[in-house]
Amino acid sequence: MTDAAALAGRHLDLVSAPFTLPRSRVLVFREGDGLRVHTSEYERRLSECRVLDGLTVLDAAGHALPVADVLPGRVTFGPSTSSGTQGGWESVSSRSARSTTEATLTFADPTTLSIGGSPDVTVRLELPDGSMQQHPLGDGIRIRIDADRSVTVGPGDHDAALAATDRIWSDWFAKCPVVRDDLQEMAAFCWWVLGANIVELPSLGDSRAIVPSKIGYVGLWQWDAYFIAVGVRHGDPGLAREQLDIAFRFPQPDGQLPDVVHELGVLATSDDLPESDRATLRRAGSQIADPSAPVPLTKPPLAAWALRKVLEVEDAPDWAREQLARVIRSQDWWFAGSDLDHDGMPEYGHPYSSGLDDSPIFDGPLPTAAPDLGAYLVRQDREIADLLDRYEPDADVSRFRERAARTQELLWTMWDAERGRFLAHGGGEPQFSDTIVGLMPLLTGTLPEPIVEALRAAVDDPERFGLEWGLPTVAASDPDFSDERMWRGPVWVNTNSLVAEGLEASGYPERARELREQTVALVIHGGGPHEYFNPRTGQKACTATTAFGWSAALFIDLAVELS
Structure with missing residues (x-):
């Protein structure tokens, strides 16, 4: 060995x-x-x-x-x-x-x-x-x-x-990326996690899906596939492409990508939810446990972001053009099928579509317009335009750049100057919880300087997000903060990574590097790539899954970048 x-x-x-x-x-x-x-x-x-x-x-x-x-x-x-x-x-x-x-x-x-x-x-x-x-x-x-x-x-x-x-x-293991000496042991373990989590889905022939975990998460979740592909690309770019291919392979007739591809089919609407999920929603008092009409279930639009990153390592022009067409249809669906109040800014119609199911931004009525979704949509339209410039040089990309500009203007209206943060809106009502989704507009890289400075200050504020072990998903000073409850305080590797990328895009590369160093130190301190971590102790949160796919993949991505 x-x-x-x-x-x-x-x-x-x-x-x-x-x-x-x-x-x-x-x-x-x-x-x-x-x-x-x-x-x-x-x-x-x-x-x-x-x-x-x-x-x-x-x-x-x-x-x-x-x-x-x-x-x-x-x-x-x-x-x-x-x-x-x-x-x-x-x-x-x-x-x-x-x-x-x-x-x-x-x-x-x-x-x-x-x-x-x-x-x-x-x-x-x-x-x-x-x-x-x-x-x-x-x-x-x-x-x-x-x-x-x-x-x-x-x-x-x-x-x-x-x-x-x-x-x-x-x-x-011959494909395991070689990284900085102090990161190599955990990188090797994270590479094991990714290999261990490979399964075959019988309905997909010989396709290899890297599942979030063989303990409880046996399927290819769209968002997980993006983060996993970003890590796997460093050692096996073909397998990374395979994850995106599966995630993009089963669009709905209107272009919406399903939340999950699993061995029995896909999960694309609330009608496809297993009974165990419905029971959990009922116990939580959710009003959408059994909706009268099916609600689309998807994941946030980071498809073009992941596609671009995978292609950075090994180019595949024909494959890229095929996948880009599916990504464009998915992006168009957000504006045609998920702008539920018809104001130009798409909303999450279901908490599951956000990836942050338990976030307090969903404590209010649905649908929820959220600053993270606005930021992802802006970023995705720009990514699509850049990818088309590269792979379809004769294509007219003006509609994507113009839509990105319009979405960005709407995103800025979510800024609450008095509170100094972006707010989500549920059913048109502001949701005042101070959550990590309010930091995601940094990803656009084009926010007004006063807003960028306010978000940088929030990242550094020890009363809000500047904790020892990374960025809590709800600010430590917020009444909704819990150091153990999923998406209500624990630190996640993916949100840390996205905010780090946003800091770099917004002019703070050194602060981005500090956050990346803090994140890899968290995984090592916590003993492995857990699903999420207690922000006070840096240890696995009690209910978090261990050997978690996207945490492992993003540790590798961060380790490669830091090395």
């Missing part, structure tokens, strides 16, 4: 980071002295996807062999050498001190686990129905996991399985 794989292995604790394989739906976690096994399925909790409640490796005396070591391609069982460990796991330097290997677990293929080692070892399996099986290891066994989550155990060539799995991970 490569050095990057060994660095990533330091973070594979089988708790926050399960043992898995690119393209596999099998997840292996630590459980007591052994392991437990689940499948990864769309809109199903791990508790609903139990395969084995226990997988324990026993020595000749019947004693459980603990997990001694984890690398991307194998889990090793045997006497643990506790000295030199990190968090209970053996360090790279101490691996060579182990004299024998009692047993190892790896993948024989994406649906099959392989175990081999000392012939006197026994493997005990505890099934979800409470029954037990014991299998002598012999020359090695394979555990195939069928579509109904049942298991079939038989003999197998364990050495061949180890070699094949090691090859898969070696090929993946």
Whole structure:
């Protein structure tokens, strides 16, 4: 295995980071002295996807062999050498001190686990129905996991399985970007996260989707695909293009891009929401849990931004022209299909379309006109014009530049000079919460100087957004602030990254670099690319998902830029 794989292995604790394989739906976690096994399925909790409640490796005396070591391609069982460990796991330097290997677990293929080692070892399996099986290891066994989550155990060539799995991970880590020394270990782990989160969606043939997480987020969310592509481009630009291709492949007849592409189809309107989401909305008292008419569900318009960034690394003119046509139709949809009060400024018709579902800007009535959406629309029309200049030089781009100018004028009307911030408006009513969406107009790079200075001051204000671990999604001084509740205070890597880009676009490159440094330091301090972080402690927020795709991808993007 490569050095990057060994660095990533330091973070594979089988708790926050399960043992898995690119393209596999099998997840292996630590459980007591052994392991437990689940499948990864769309809109199903791990508790609903139990395969084995226990997988324990026993020595000749019947004693459980603990997990001694984890690398991307194998889990090793045997006497643990506790000295030199990190968090209970053996360090790279101490691996060579182990004299024998009692047993190892790896993948024989994406649906099959392989175990081999000392012939006197026994493997005990505890099934979800409470029954037990014991299998002598012999020359090695394979555990195939069928579509109904049942298991079939038989003999197998364990050495061949180890070699094949090691090859898969070696090929993946050979693409890991080389970054600054102090960032390389976390970059390697983040690169593992992206590889581990690759799944196949049967309806898409051989397409590889990098999902936000195999734990709870099994699908390609449009916004996640953009951020993930921006990170993956540094090591595998073809795979980055593949993420955008999937995100753009299924527009609605009017050009709207769906929120999610998943194994059962797409999620493009509120009629497509799974019942679990509707129940969550009802519990929150939402008035749109069961709307009388379907509400379009999409994600904010960063498509051209992501497309441009991916093409910066490796040009693909024919592909770019094909995707650009879809992006233009999507941008036109925002103005034709989501300007719900017909004032020229599109709105979010549903919180899900914002990507910031739980933000207090949606505590008021819908639809919601928000400064982040206005900024993205301005930026996207300009990006489209620039991409057309590059790939369709005979195209007339005046309508995109003119629409960007009109949208920008409307965006400026959201500025509340008395409060010194941009305000969202729900159902025409101002929403006074001081949230991170009010900083996104920096992305336009063309705000009046007094507004830019006020937003820079907000970024630096320790009472508002200038906290030790980055920008909270709601200002610390705001009554709606919560250091743990999603989108109401925790720090997110993507919003930090966007504001940093906005600071640079608005004339503050050094402050942008400081925020980028602060963001990579947060991920390292917090122990990995979590979904979101407590802004006071810099640790994973309690309900945040671990090994989260866009956090991993954007860490890599930031690390490359800072290096």
